[in-house]
Amino acid sequence: MIVATPGSAKIYKWVDENGKVHFSDRQDHRVEQEVVNVRPTASDWTRFDIKVEAVDVELSDEENQNIVDGVNNVYEFFDRVMSFDMYRTVPVNILILKDYTVYRNYLVSNDRGLGVASYGLYIPAEHQIVVYMQEDRSLTFRTIKHEVSHAVVDTIVPYAPAWLNEGLAEQMEMLERDESGLYFEPHPVNRWVVAQALDQDRLTDIDQLLKLPSNEWRHSEIQGRGSLRAQSGEFVFFLLSKPTRRNFLVRLMHNFNRGDRTLSYYLVDDNYLGGLTMLGSDWRRWLHAQGEGLIRL
Known part of the structure; x- marks a missing residue:
């Protein structure tokens, strides 16, 4: 699979003496290469309706939409870029608690004690992501995207190594969308x-x-x-x-x-x-x- 957009590095193609086709983003003047013109197809992605529940936390309409957009962006990344069929998974539901103390007590009462030192947690049995509202609310919204990535990987790629599972989740915090795409x-x-x-x-x-x-x-x-x-x-x-x-x-x-x-x-x-x-x-x-x-x- 090759994914590119206008402005991306060029992709070069050549065939070796054994007839094997090679691709690279580096030009090699020692072999005869041709530039591959990659044209992304229009997305047929259909967004999920994400349930967001806030307990003793007031969310503005803009913040609620920000959460829904962030979750769908993560799902779309795994669907379009990583080539996984995201419609085979159950969309997560989001529970936002008012502070760390309430969050810690919720996890302990649900036998999730190992997660008390975290900013958020994905609970597979309920397809639920639990977080608490941090002082910088934008960090909470990033944490939700982080945990959505864990939900996807844990569901579809349960044997992914820890560095890859956590690395994807860390970077998913920074996934955004504008008129040009993800x-x-x-x-x-x-x-x-x-x-x-x-x-x-x-x-x-x-x-x-x-x-x-x-x-x-x-x-x-x-x-x-x-x-x-x-x-x-x-x-x-x-x-x-x-x-x-x-x-x-x-x-x-x-x-x-x-x-x-x-x-x-x-x-x-x-x-x-x-x-x-x-x-x-x-x-x-x-x-x-x-x-x-x-x-x-």
Whole structure:
């Protein structure tokens, strides 16, 4: 799959001596290439009617619409960009509580004690997302999009590794839409954390991140060590930034969707142009170049 819009990097196509067709977003003057003209088709996406319940919280009509739009944008991303049939899932319902104390008590009373330190939680049995209204209300709306991503991945790709599940959720906080379509903004907190880790030479090597089993990733996250959450989010942002990288991300997700439990590290050579060496090189260049601005899909 190749996804692009006007203004995206060009896609080059060539055939090697064995007749195998290759695609790349880099021009190689050593081979005869042609530019592929990619024309996105019109969307046939139909939005879901999302239930939003606010308890002891006053939501304006604009805020309610903002929540509904954000949820539908996440669903549309997984449907159109990641090529999953979102109509096979049950739309989530949103419960917004007035503050952290009420939120904590709600989770404890529903035997969800592990989530009390979080900003929000997806509860699969009820297809429900529970959050509390933060002082900066926009952060609550971002948290809802984060948890919607978890709802999608947990339902459709239950074997997705933790770095990918959390990385997608982190970046989904920054998913927006304008008249041109869906786009991602950089995640300011994750960008800052990763930049600090890079400057202090404590950023996890990408091959080690991709080798990390989900239980070890989560253990490190619970212990509050390192910057794995921020790095996972930035790495997903990096993968979304070019059509060929998005293709790699889609391949990974569909491998795991089919029940593949292979560590991501061992899937790179077969799915990323140039293999693990090129992926690491591309990632390092992207980091030192301060990444991307807006990513349009």
